[in-house]
Amino acid sequence: MQRQTLHNIRNELAKFEGGSVDLDLDDETGLAILTLNNPRRMNSMTGKMMVDLADCVSELTKWSHGKGLILKGQGGNFCTGGDLTFVKKALHYGGEMAAYQHDTLTRLLNLPLISVALVQGHTLGGGAELSTACDYRVMSSTAKIGFVQMKMGLTTAWGAATRLTRLLGRRKAINLLCSAKILTARSALSEGLADYVIPESCDDELQETKHWLLTNMCSLDPDVIQSLKRLVVRADLRSNSSYAP
Numbered sequence: 001m002q003r004q005t006l007h008n009i010r011n012e013l014a015k016f017e018g019g020s021v022d023l024d025l026d027d028e029t030g031l032a033i034l035t036l037n038n039p040r041r042m043n044s045m046t047g048k049m050m051v052d053l054a055d056c057v058s059e060l061t062k063w064s065h066g067k068g069l070i071l072k073g074q075g076g077n078f079c080t081g082g083d084l085t086f087v088k089k090a091l092h093y094g095g096e097m098a099a100y101q102h103d104t105l106t107r108l109l110n111l112p113l114i115s116v117a118l119v120q121g122h123t124l125g126g127g128a129e130l131s132t133a134c135d136y137r138v139m140s141s142t143a144k145i146g147f148v149q150m151k152m153g154l155t156t157a158w159g160a161a162t163r164l165t166r167l168l169g170r171r172k173a174i175n176l177l178c179s180a181k182i183l184t185a186r187s188a189l190s191e192g193l194a195d196y197v198i199p200e201s202c203d204d205e206l207q208e209t210k211h212w213l214l215t216n217m218c219s220l221d222p223d224v225i226q227s228l229k230r231l232v233v234r235a236d237l238r239s240n241s242s243y244a245p
């Protein structure tokens with residue numbers, strides 16, 4: 001989509017206030033923490049949060065010290081999708097909102113950083129979609145995740161149908177999207193949607209996720225990691241060139 005069009009959508013979305021998306025860069029570890037911050041509404045996303053997220057992703061593209069990124073929610077839940085108060089007011093703007101989120105989440109997934117969604121508490125609808133815009137999903141043992149949009153008569157709108165199909169294959173993607181079932185962390189792990197379930201005994205899940213990322217994927221220099229991720233993105237785009245965007 002044209003940058004000018006995205007710019008116009010951005011100006012409209014910014015009018016729907018509430019919450020924020022906050023970015024913390026740590027040059028020493030090379031890890032960035034991206035936090036969805038609307039905890040009274042379970043970190044569901046307002047228009048302003050969509051704009052914040054787009055800005056954070058743009059800032060991350062310029063971060064030369066970066067190796068990894070953890071996307072999380074504030075206060076024990078990841079995200080319950082679109083903020084329904086905002087979504088109801090912006091129903092006439094659904095197509096534009098979807099295009100804007102699609103652009104942001106594609107840029108997020110293709111960042112030259114290894115990204116992990118720390119899935120805690122409720123992760124529903126658009127929240128489940130957001131989690132698929134990361135390379136990996138680490139889940140709290142009590143977390144639940146579900147693509148529940150169809151219960152509201154909606155399809156996924158933030159690109160998850162494409163990303164889930166790439167991640168799990170057609171059969172599993174269709175099943176998760178068309179059943180709207182809500183998976184426990186254990187079921188998500190066995191389906192291949194989650195990559196690691198944090199042990200119940202853990203008392204600092206963010207620290208555990210940082211450790212998992214640093215030891216498994218981010219032990220090399222930032223230059224090497226960023227180059228490898230770019231190669232993987234290029235290979236993925238080439239092998240999926242027949243997909244609609």
Ligand SMILES: CCC(=O)SCCNC(=O)CCNC(=O)[C@H](O)C(C)(C)COP(=O)(O)OP(=O)(O)OC[C@H]1O[C@@H](n2cnc3c(N)ncnc32)[C@H](O)[C@@H]1OP(=O)(O)O
Pocket residue numbers: 040041042044080081082083084085087122124125126127148149152154157
């Ligand atoms: C883009 C399209 C989409 O994302 S479609 C999917 C939209 N999301 C949903 O349908 C989830 C809606 N929320 C729920 O079903 C429940 O809140 C769930 C997550 C099951 C939690 O239930 P429970 O533990 O009883 O908490 P609760 O309902 O009292 O919620 C606490 C406060 O959070 C709010 N909240 C939660 N999710 C949203 C949301 N998506 N948009 C706006 N507000 C949300 C609730 O309204 C509640 O607020 P309040 O305390 O009543 O002021």
